Amino acid sequence: MKLFHSPFSPFVRKVTVVADELGLAERIELLPSAAHPTQRDATIRALHPLAQVPTLITDEGIALADSRVICEYLDALGGGGVFPPSGSARWIALGDQSTADGLLDAALLLRYELTVRTEGERSAAWIAGQTAKIEGVLDSFEAGVGTLANRVDIGTITVACALGYLDVRFPDLAWRRRAPALGAWADGFAERPSLRATKPPAA
Numbered sequence: 319m320k321l322f323h324s325p326f327s328p329f330v331r332k333v334t335v336v337a338d339e340l341g342l343a344e345r346i347e348l349l350p351s352a353a354h355p356t357q358r359d360a361t362i363r364a365l366h367p368l369a370q371v372p373t374l375i376t377d378e379g380i381a382l383a384d385s386r387v388i389c390e391y392l393d394a395l396g397g398g399g400v401f402p403p404s405g406s407a408r409w410i411a412l413g414d415q416s417t418a419d420g421l422l423d424a425a426l427l428l429r430y431e432l433t434v435r436t437e438g439e440r441s442a443a444w445i446a447g448q449t450a451k452i453e454g455v456l457d458s459f460e461a462g463v464g465t466l467a468n469r470v471d472i473g474t475i476t477v478a479c480a481l482g483y484l485d486v487r488f489p490d491l492a493w494r495r496r497a498p499a500l501g502a503w504a505d506g507f508a509e510r511p512s513l514r515a516t517k518p519p520a521a
Contacts, residue, residue, distance in 0.1 A: 338512035340396030414473025
């Protein structure tokens, strides 16, 4: 399999953590990309119209985009274990994934606003709105941090990758001061081999 990736993408990291947890990492070749919010990568676009990372090319030549789809594909390929199959455990894991993905969506929109747009184009209301979403998710996970304990699934993996992205791209946010219990959980979860192997480079 081949994976178009960026070393800083938290969605790519989620995919590579899942692959590592399932024992599939060595079957995936990482391909460089030039994906950008305004300048689309022509190489990826030739294979998938979204031209985004992560995009996985399966051994059968199927192009899959979106980390949620790719992770579910890998889980099926690896015999399961990352996605709980049924019951409340499944819906809790999927709900945590969705919420953490929402934090990442807000964080990426905030980063694009601050780095892609010129200072004169930036919207203070937009920046405040995306920041409020990030803070709301942090507060929610802080309040329910006990539900993250003793789990390794698509929910906790996504939460860990989202928090790791804040560490790299938004150090000034100092989110651990707002959510100290969540920070302690994240520091412990980050010691998993899959998280250590996929740690992004310093910004």
